[in-house]
Amino acid sequence: MRWSKTLIPTLKEIPSDAEVPSHQLMLRAGLIKQLMAGAYSYLPLGYRALRKAEAIVREEMERAGAVEIHMPALQPIDLFERTGRKDAFGNVLINFEVKRGDRKVHMALGPTHEEVITDLISKVVTTYKQLPFTLFQIQTKFRNEERPRFGVLRTSEFLMKDAYSFSTSVEQLDEAYDAMYAAYCRIFARCGLEYLPVEAESGPIGGDASHEFMCPAGNGEDEIVRCPKCSYAANLERADTGRGAATIAQPESCGDLTKVDTPDVTTIDQVSEMLGCEPQQMIKTLIYQADDKPVAVLIRGDHEANEGKIRRALGATNVELADDATVLSVTGAPTGFAGPVGIKCDIIADHDVAQIVDAVTGGNEGDKHYTGVNVGRDYELSTTHDLRNAGSGDACPKCDGTLEIVNGIEIGHVFKLGTKYSESLDANYIDEKEKKHPVIMGCYGIGVNRIIASLCETKFDDNGLVWPLSIAPYELLIVPLNIADEEVMKVANQCYDELSAAGVDVLMDDRKARPGFKFKDADLIGIPLRLVIGGKGLKEGNVEMKWRTGDGPELVPVENAVSGVLERLNERRAAEAASVPE
RNA sequence: CGGGAUGUAGCUCAGCUUGGUAGAGCGCUGCGUUCGGGACGCAGAGGUCGCAGGUUCAAAUCCUGUCAUCCCGACCA
Known part of the structure; x- marks a missing residue:
């Protein structure tokens, strides 16, 4: 191509509304041009790079045995109603009604294609003899991002490779999953990206059922916990800590249990300020609703509760913060004054809670807190759990290293879905004995634009972009x-x-x-x-x-x-x- | 959806406090001189000052509303 015949509008100065390197460089190098927040045109150079990434993704998908199809971006809304994801997506799902003659058709622009492909499978697969297989497509996805940002890193319209595997057994699913995992490693390596597969929150299936592929980058929106000493890496949601259960015993010397007035003071910060104590001296008492049963979850004041860990520790399928009425009935106080002393429900505690001597907690009475709260005397625990987010400085769960937190850009995600969609959309097969089963599914996504954006975000110097040969326009x-x-x-x-x-x-x-x-x-x-x-x-x-x-x-x-x-x-x-x- | 910031030429910005003919640099067009790390001279083109109301003899400037974009937070199957 001759420069004079194409369109490469380079800029000498940095556009004022670009802040992160990838956004600045993609604009300056004439790769993209913004149409509106979260929507960008790809100009010749940017589009060539994007298509090279797309070609690599396609090659590796085919090498891994996946077969390409193409599904509509337009999708009937009732598919999302049947899987319950119309509500789950909420405002993110772009949907609207169009007129056709005297009726109205309610449709959505696909944010992903689990519904459409499962519906497809339900119509064309009948027997175990057709399975297993993996299908993929490379297509524009639409999500009404509440806050598009960082140029092309988070947009409302983006190119995604989405693949779906269909199996009759967990072994087949594992095989498909491993093949995709390996293909992803090859894809990101071929694209010249630094990448890190991390354990991710896996939902009801549990185990190692989900990995995210992250590109470490200072401006990444996701937080990754990793151990510099071994290969352990997980996203913040998922990361375990290397802490063991605490020994639970009343401290040898401790102060008296005292109830103090704390009018209208409900947050950790407010209480610590009023009573002049540090947040790590406090016990946060969160009342959760675990499968309709209220449970008090104790977390050290400066830590963050992790709902996934709480759910697993309780063996519950669904966990959410209790409403005000439940809090009132369990604690006898409005929300903000809960504490373990005399509470009328089960208690589980994070490991670190049992170590606190003379803790400050809610008083289970309006406008009251306790000081001098000690385990074994003022409340009982039989054991402790890992219930909080990991943090920098925690012990590694796999070795004797110390965890660190780095930011990353999520460029891919592999996920063992199980039968969630096949059950709600009737995608079944019959086995040798003519018994009907839901198809076991996996789903595997790559943000193709993010491959390009991540390269621009991480591979540059003072003079501009530095492309790997494989992706260079x-x-x-x-x-x-x-x-x-x-x-x-x-x-x-x-x-x-x-x-x-x-x-x-x-x-x-x-x-x-x-x-x-x-x-x-x-x-x-x-x-x-x-x-x-x-x-x-x-x-x-x-x-x-x-x-x-x-x-x-x-x-x-x-x-x-x-x-x-x-x-x-x-x-x-x-x-x-x-x-x-x- | 909460908080903050910004909208003036294709890009980066000044002008606004204190109302009175809309500016600079870069880029663009033409001519000339140049030609190894974003040249120089001359001559030009290009803006309803985001939009809508209001105040005023007079509004880019003051007031109200609104839209857009960016940043922080919440959210993110």
């Missing part, structure tokens, strides 16, 4: 320094023709511009290899080659220009391929 940039010089243009055109014919993605900067101008743009758009053809070099019979991040240019005789480029590109391709796991 063009592999080679030919820069004739003076387009008025016939000899220069002759060589440039010849290289362009021959390299294009050899299958190289070539961009030639044929603009009438001064060399410095072209070099700046070349760095900004970050094409990996640069071939500079100038009058000075040609006099000596040379052209120049330079990698985007390499040291100064390398002189190569004109006659070796084409073969030199091909050699270098092949070497780089091989080097990039070498980092891809089997």
Whole structure:
């Protein structure tokens, strides 16, 4: 492609409404242009990069045995009503009514396709002989994000690869899951991304039923807990701590249990300020409704409760904070004054709670708190659990290391769904004995735009983008320094023709511009290899080659220009391929 | 949905406090000189100052409303 024939509107200055690196660079390098919050046009360079990522995703899906299909983005709303996800999605689901003759049709723009594909399967699969298989598609998804942000990192319309596996047994599901997991590792490695598979909250199936693939990045919206010493990594929701159950005994010396007045003071911060104590001296008492049974959950004041852990510790299927009426009936006080002393329901506590000597808790009476609360004397515990979010400094659950928290961008997610959708949408098969079973499903998503955005967010320097060869919009940039010089243009055109014919993605900067101008743009758009053809070099019979991040240019005789480029590109391709796991 | 900020030329911004002919740099067009890391000169084009009301003889500037964008938080199958 000749620069003069395409559209690459580079910007010298940083647009004022871009804050994170990927947003700034994608705008400056002319990859994208905003239409509205959360919706961007992809310009030629951006779209080429996106399509290269898409091609890699497609290749690896097929290599893993998945088969491509294409489903409608328009979906009837009743599918979401049948799975209960119309309410679950809430405002995120873009849905509307359209008129057709004298009736109205209520439809949604697909935020994902579990419903549609399960409905499809329910209509075409009848017997175990058809299973297992995995289908995938690469398609635009729509989600009404409450707050789109960070340029292309979080948008209301985005390109997603979504795959779904259909199995008759857990073993088949595991096989499909492992194949997708391996394919994801290859995809992100081929895309030149740093990635980290982390354990994720897996819902009712439990076990290692869900992994998120994260790209570590300071501006990532997700928090990852990981151990620098071993390979343990999990998202904040899911991360275990290496703490064991506490020994539960009344402290040897402790103060008296005292009830104090704390009018209208309900939060940890307010109480600690009024009573002059630290939050870690306090016990947060949260009243949860666990499958319709109220339970008091004790967490140290400075910690955050983790509902997934609470649910697992209680063996409950559903856990949510209790309403005010329940709180009143259990504690005898309005919300904000709950405490373990004399409470009228079961109590479970986090490990750290049992260690607190002379704790401050709610008084189970309006406008009252207790001080000097001690386990064994003022309330009883039989054991303790891990009920809170892990934090930086906690012990690793897998080794003797110390956990740290890093931010990341979620670029992929693999998930063992089980029969949630097949049951609600009647996707069944019959086994050898003609017995009917719901199909066992898995789902596997990749945000294709996020591959590009994550690269832009993590691979750049002061001068601009630094693409890996595999995703770069063009592999080679030919820069004739003076387009008025016939000899220069002759060589440039010849290289362009021959390299294009050899299958190289070539961009030639044929603009009438001064060399410095072209070099700046070349760095900004970050094409990996640069071939500079100038009058000075040609006099000596040379052209120049330079990698985007390499040291100064390398002189190569004109006659070796084409073969030199091909050699270098092949070497780089091989080097990039070498980092891809089997 | 709560909190904060910003809307003036394609981009970055000044002008607003104290109302009185709409500005700069970059970019763009033409001509000329240049030509190895965002050149220079000359001549130009380009803006209903986000939008709508109001106050005023007069509003980019003051007031009210509204819309949009960005940031923080809540939310995120």
